[in-house]
Amino acid sequence: xxxxLLCVFxxxxxxxxxxxxMPHDQIYMNKNIACGALMYGNxxxxxxxxxxxxxxxxxxxxxxxxxLSAMIAYGITKKINALVMVPYVKTQASQGNLMGQQGFQDVxxxxxxxxxxxxxxxxxxxxxxxxPMSNYVTEFMPMSIGLGAxxxxxxxxxxxxxxxxxFISATSSYIxxxxxxxxxxxxxxxxxxxxxxxVVVPNAFDAMFRLGYIKKENQLEVFAEHxxxxxxxxxxxxxxxxxxxxxxxxxxxxxxxxxxKSLGVSAKVSYVVDGQNxxxxxxxxxxxxxxxxxx
Numbered sequence: 001x002x003x004x005l006l007c008v009f010x011x012x013x014x015x016x017x018x019x020x021x022m023p024h025d026q027i028y029m030n031k032n033i034a035c036g037a038l039m040y041g042n043x044x045x046x047x048x049x050x051x052x053x054x055x056x057x058x059x060x061x062x063x064x065x066x067x068l069s070a071m072i073a074y075g076i077t078k079k080i081n082a083l084v085m086v087p088y089v090k091t092q093a094s095q096g097n098l099m100g101q102q103g104f105q106d107v108x109x110x111x112x113x114x115x116x117x118x119x120x121x122x123x124x125x126x127x128x129x130x131x132p133m134s135n136y137v138t139e140f141m142p143m144s145i146g147l148g149a150x151x152x153x154x155x156x157x158x159x160x161x162x163x164x165x166x167f168i169s170a171t172s173s174y175i176x177x178x179x180x181x182x183x184x185x186x187x188x189x190x191x192x193x194x195x196x197x198x199v200v201v202p203n204a205f206d207a208m209f210r211l212g213y214i215k216k217e218n219q220l221e222v223f224a225e226h227x228x229x230x231x232x233x234x235x236x237x238x239x240x241x242x243x244x245x246x247x248x249x250x251x252x253x254x255x256x257x258x259x260x261k262s263l264g265v266s267a268k269v270s271y272v273v274d275g276q277n278x279x280x281x282x283x284x285x286x287x288x289x290x291x292x293x294x295x
């Protein structure tokens with residue numbers, strides 16, 4: 001999901017109290033402080049779930065998705081932040097003759113706000129929008145770089161501080177997706193033939209639980225996350241995936257960040273342990289972070 005960061009007048013900052021943030025965490029930029037991030041991601045799978053049947057596919061072999069993302073987080077106030085992400089995505093199969101795709105995917109915007117503080121318990125909310133940046137092919141799955149749907153998401157975050165700089169955090173969000181126009185006159189939605197080129201993409205929800213440690217420049221955490229569509233159909237036997245599919249994934253992983261001053265680095269790895277109509281993927285993301293003040 002990704003490119004060149006915005007050029008803004010900046011000044012160097014101490015990192016004793018300021019750290020980079022993501023849409024699902026409890027970290028905020030102070031007012032007029034921004035953090036730019038450039039992130040490289042690699043996701044790959046050989047086995048996938050065709051409905052609930054786990055299998056491989058010699059016509060695909062190993063499917064790899066690479067991404068380069070530029071993200072910036074900005075402190076509107078100490079308790080309200082805005083985040084923007086721009087992704088460039090490339091797909092490739094190791095076998096067969098399916099042609100990989102590449103291009104700018106979907107630009108995303110989030111607003112995150114602190115809702116309440118009660119002793120060690122903190123509540124946050126995030127609202128997000130996304131829209132495709134280019135006219136990429138959506139129905140050539142699994143080689144497509146995205147679904148092509150406009151989305152609106154709402155996320156709730158509960159964070160609890162434990163002794164010794166430890167914390168636990170639970171988040172959940174619901175994602176509303178628009179319909180997508182495809183280059184055909186009809187399609188199958190389950191067993192129903194729909195005589196239209198407008199495809200109903202199922203809405204989705206996700207949830208994440210995090211256990212971590214955070215102190216000054218260091219952040220370490222382990223997590224478990226679940227993603228599932230709110231409805232949809234299954235991949236038919238020996239057929240390609242489609243936009244109407246009910247995709248479900250459960251993954252576990254770890255995240256680490258080190259940011260002693262304005263410049264920092266981050267790394268994230270996760271593995272899908274269970275799913276439906278989805279690949280059993282290994283996902284790695286490496287990032288470079290930079291803090292600056294906006295004038």
